[in-house]
Amino acid sequence: MFGWERDEGDAPFDFQRTFGGFYDSDSPDVRLYDDFDPEQRVATTAAGYGAIWEPAFRGMVSAHHAVDDGPHVIACHDLAASTLVFVARVTTPDGATDIRTTTSLVWRRTPGGWRIVREHNSSRVLPAGALDDVLPDRR
Secondary structure, three states, X not given: OOOOOEOOOOOOXXXXXXXXXXXXXXXXXXXXXXXXXXXXXEEOOHHHHHHHHHHHHHOOOEEEEEEEEEEEEEXXXXXXXXXXXXXXXXXXXXXXXEEEEEEEEEEEEEOOEEEEEEEEEXXXXXXXOOOOOOXXXXX
């Protein structure tokens, strides 16, 4: 979960710097979606996806994650698909929210290596404190 972890006082979240290289910046096929976005937007570039998440992450006090299942990968020729389930505790000045997210990625082999062309994340808010035994208190 490198790059998504946030602690109070961290440098501002910069999606493009941290994650931009994982996405196929030359493909018109890119579609990136996460239902945790209150506006339910679909981005067609990594920069557009970052524009969804940067304001939210800059307003967080902290974000801590743990992999719950996976990754599971199927690869064939120039396409691969991966799934991963993670849990996270997102803390804002208003309090903490625990979530469980399933993320599905489609990767395309490019001359520069494997790059993401599709991302779909589905999240479920968990009861308060559900991750107390999973995510250590980092205060």
